[in-house]
Amino acid sequence: MRTLIVLSHPDPNSLTHAVAARIADAAHKADPAHEVEIADISAEGFDPRWRAADVAAFRKEAAPPADVLAEQARIDRAGTLVLVFPIYWWAMPGQLKGWIDRVFTNGWAYDERADGKVEKLLGRLKVRLVSIGAADEDLYRRRDYAAAMRTQIDVGIFDYCGAPLLSSDRLLPGEGTFPETALERAGEIGREIAGGERAAAE
Ligand SMILES: Cc1cc2nc3c(=O)[nH]c(=O)nc-3n(C[C@H](O)[C@H](O)[C@H](O)COP(=O)(O)O)c2cc1C
Numbered sequence: 001m002r003t004l005i006v007l008s009h010p011d012p013n014s015l016t017h018a019v020a021a022r023i024a025d026a027a028h029k030a031d032p033a034h035e036v037e038i039a040d041i042s043a044e045g046f047d048p049r050w051r052a053a054d055v056a057a058f059r060k061e062a063a064p065p066a067d068v069l070a071e072q073a074r075i076d077r078a079g080t081l082v083l084v085f086p087i088y089w090w091a092m093p094g095q096l097k098g099w100i101d102r103v104f105t106n107g108w109a110y111d112e113r114a115d116g117k118v119e120k121l122l123g124r125l126k127v128r129l130v131s132i133g134a135a136d137e138d139l140y141r142r143r144d145y146a147a148a149m150r151t152q153i154d155v156g157i158f159d160y161c162g163a164p165l166l167s168s169d170r171l172l173p174g175e176g177t178f179p180e181t182a183l184e185r186a187g188e189i190g191r192e193i194a195g196g197e198r199a200a201a202e
Contacts, residue, residue: 048098
C-alpha cells in the first residue's frame with residue numbers, strides 16, 4: 001500500500017515539513033512494507049495558476065494539462081492522500097488551493113453530468129488532513145473558523161468528491177509543549193495510516 005503526503009512550504013526546516021516527515025517515518029517504522037511518498041509541491045514548482053487549458057478541461061473540451069495528469073496519476077497510485085499544510089488566513093495556502101483547483105478535475109474527482117447531478121468519483125481515495133496554525137483552539141471556536149474550515153475543506157472538497165476522510169487534525173499551540181505535541185500527534189497519524197492500511201489489506 002502507498003501513502004502520498006502532499007505539502008506546500010518553501011522552508012525545509014518548517015514545522016510543516018517536520019510534521020510530514022514524522023508521519024512518514026512513523027508509518028514506515030510501523031510497517032516497513034508501507035511506501036510513503038512526500039511530495040513538496042513548492043520544491044517541485046507546481047504551477048497553481050488556473051489557465052485556459054484548465055478551463056477547457058473543466059468544460060470537458062480537452063484533456064487536462066500534462067502536469068495535472070501527472071498529479072492525478074500520482075494520487076491514483078496511492079491508497080491514502082495526506083495533506084499537511086500551515087493555516088494561512090484560516091484556509092490552506094494558495095499554492096495548495098491551486099493544486100486542488102487544477103488537479104481535482106471535473107471527470108476525475110467528480111462528474112458534473114448533463115442532467116445536473118454530480119457524481120462523486122473519489123470513493124477509492126482515503127484522505128487525512130493535517131493543518132498547522134499559530135492561534136489557539138479557543139479562537140478557532142469563538143470566531144467559527146473551525147466550522148468554516150471544516151465546511152470549506154472537509155465537506156466542500158473531500159465529501160463533494162466522495163473521498164472518505166479518515167482524520168482531520170488541527171495542530172495548534174495549547175496545553176502541553178508545542179510543537180512537541182504536534183509532532184507526537186503526527187507520529188500517531190503515521191501509525192494509524194500503517195495500521196489501517198494493513199488491516200484493509202488483510
Ligand atoms: C501568511 C500567513 C497567514 C497566517 N494565518 C494564520 C491563521 O489564519 N491562523 C493561524 O492559526 N495561524 C496563521 N498563521 C501562522 C501559521 O499557520 C504558522 O506560522 C505555521 O503553521 C507555522 O508552521 P511552519 O513552521 O510550518 O511555517 C499564518 C502565517 C502566515 C505566514
